[in-house]
Amino acid sequence: MAKEFEEIAVQAKKYRKVQTLMHYINKQTIINEHNNQQSGKATGIDGINKEIYDEKLEENVENLIKRMKTFGYKPKAVRRTYIPKAGSDKLRPLGIPSYEDKLVQGVMRKILDEIYEGKFYDFSYGFRKNRNCHQAITEVNKTIMTNKTSYIVDADIKGFFDNVDHEWLMKFLENDIEDKNYLRYIKRFLKAGIIEELNYYESDKGTPQGGIISPVLANIYLHYVLDKWFEIAVKKQCRGEVSIIRYADDFICFFQYKEEAEKFYKDLEERLNKFGLELSKEKSKIIKFGRFAKQNNENSKTETFDFLGFTHINGKTRTGKYTVTHRSSSKKIKIKKTDIKEWIKENMHGEPAEVIKKINKKIVGHYAYYGISGNYQSLLNFYRFIVASFYKALTRRSQRQWINPRRYKMLLENFPIAKPKIYVNIW
Numbered sequence: 486m487a488k489e490f491e492e493i494a495v496q497a498k499k500y501r502k503v504q505t506l507m508h509y510i511n512k513q514t515i516i517n518e519h520n521n522q523q524s525g526k527a528t529g530i531d532g533i534n535k536e537i538y539d540e541k542l543e544e545n546v547e548n549l550i551k552r553m554k555t556f557g558y559k560p561k562a563v564r565r566t567y568i569p570k571a572g573s574d575k576l577r578p579l580g581i582p583s584y585e586d587k588l589v590q591g592v593m594r595k596i597l598d599e600i601y602e603g604k605f606y607d608f609s610y611g612f613r614k615n616r617n618c619h620q621a622i623t624e625v626n627k628t629i630m631t632n633k634t635s636y637i638v639d640a641d642i643k644g645f646f647d648n649v650d651h652e653w654l655m656k657f658l659e660n661d662i663e664d665k666n667y668l669r670y671i672k673r674f675l676k677a678g679i680i681e682e683l684n685y686y687e688s689d690k691g692t693p694q695g696g697i698i699s700p701v702l703a704n705i706y707l708h709y710v711l712d713k714w715f716e717i718a719v720k721k722q723c724r725g726e727v728s729i730i731r732y733a734d735d736f737i738c739f740f741q742y743k744e745e746a747e748k749f750y751k752d753l754e755e756r757l758n759k760f761g762l763e764l765s766k767e768k769s770k771i772i773k774f775g776r777f778a779k780q781n782n783e784n785s786k787t788e789t790f791d792f793l794g795f796t797h798i799n800g801k802t803r804t805g806k807y808t809v810t811h812r813s814s815s816k817k818i819k820i821k822k823t824d825i826k827e828w829i830k831e832n833m834h835g836e837p838a839e840v841i842k843k844i845n846k847k848i849v850g851h852y853a854y855y856g857i858s859g860n861y862q863s864l865l866n867f868y869r870f871i872v873a874s875f876y877k878a879l880t881r882r883s884q885r886q887w888i889n890p891r892r893y894k895m896l897l898e899n900f901p902i903a904k905p906k907i908y909v910n911i912w
């Protein structure tokens with residue numbers, strides 16, 4: 486926790502509402518945020534990046550603070566562009582805020598983090614300090630292995646980030662924050678709009694596209710819409726063991742009894758609709774899962790579910806005992822393979838040693854994410870695919886096959902493609 490924001494967390498615990506917050510957005514915190522920004526990033530509609538802003542840093546920051554104090558500062562519309570979507574011919578929208586908006590949002594997010602970190606539930610893992618996907622997967626494993634789980638509600642919210650209701654979000658914020666001026670700027674960011682090919686589009690719902698503040702606003706929204714409701718209302722109505730694990734807008738719920746899982750699914754639809762959200766019927770389902778589901782389906786295959794890039798499966802240990810196995814999602818791996826195969830094809834004429842260095846940078850991150858207990862075979866299969874794909878690319882560099890298996894083996898001995906390993910123990 487940054488020292489300049491320590492008092493906010495203290496206030497949030499002591500009082501029902503946090504009072505004055507705008508004074509935390511000052512010259513020093515803005516400069517600190519500027520220093521934390523990455524260089525060479527794409528620019529918003531202002532055309533300004535870190536390097537340009539840095540040329541007159543003191544003057545620019547003083548001018549920004551002056552405008553904020555007089556409410557002359559108004560966030561600019563987000564520049565929307567499109568980038569290729571991995572494993573698909575479709576394009577994915579990308580929002581790029583203006584540089585000053587990034588700075589202000591960065592400080593405002595730190596303030597919100599301090600207010601809400603003590604309010605969020607332990608089962609919420611997304612976009613929080615000292616929390617990550619691997620911890621969520623570890624908790625999934627622990628919950629299924631130790632609780633009386635027989636049914637899982639695998640739910641998906643349709644277009645969550647684009648459909649957050651602004652009025653409800655402001656009500657949630659007003660429940661915890663007294664500072665009207667701070668809330669006024671939050672509202673300005675929500676209403677800033679979008680510029681696409683010189684056309685302006687109003688943003689009457691959703692979190693700011695590409696905004697640094699968006700993840701915490703999304704967490705606050707689901708804290709009130711889903712988390713508190715589940716913890717206070719749903720649990721009280723159930724006689725069996727129930728629990729939930731959420732990462733951003735992805736969540737799964739565990740139930741002991743089928744009728745309680747079915748009631749929750751029905752109530753969840755109504756709950757989301759009340760707050761302007763919709764359950765994706767195509768991607769949401771109730772499945773039998775867990776030790777007891779496995780025992781009752783000895784002669785048939787139980788279902789699996791995907792969560793955070795992993796497929797979770799009812800399995801057995803070598804001694805025949807029940808266990809949950811976690812494998813890299815075939816859908817995610819297919820996309821990754823297509824992506825890296827295309828990259829190798831585009832770069833096959835480079836110096837092999839240099840190409841291998843770049844390949845390693847790409848796949849080590851993949852290993853670090855998917856390298857959890859019990860998933861080594863999936864990583865090994867992926868490694869073998871990379872080795873085979875690179876060999877095929879090398880043999881196509883010219884009409885004459887300049888490399889054979891023996892020479893390729895020698896190349897990999899001198900310049901090895903990174904091999905997989907387990908990075909995270911979830912057991």
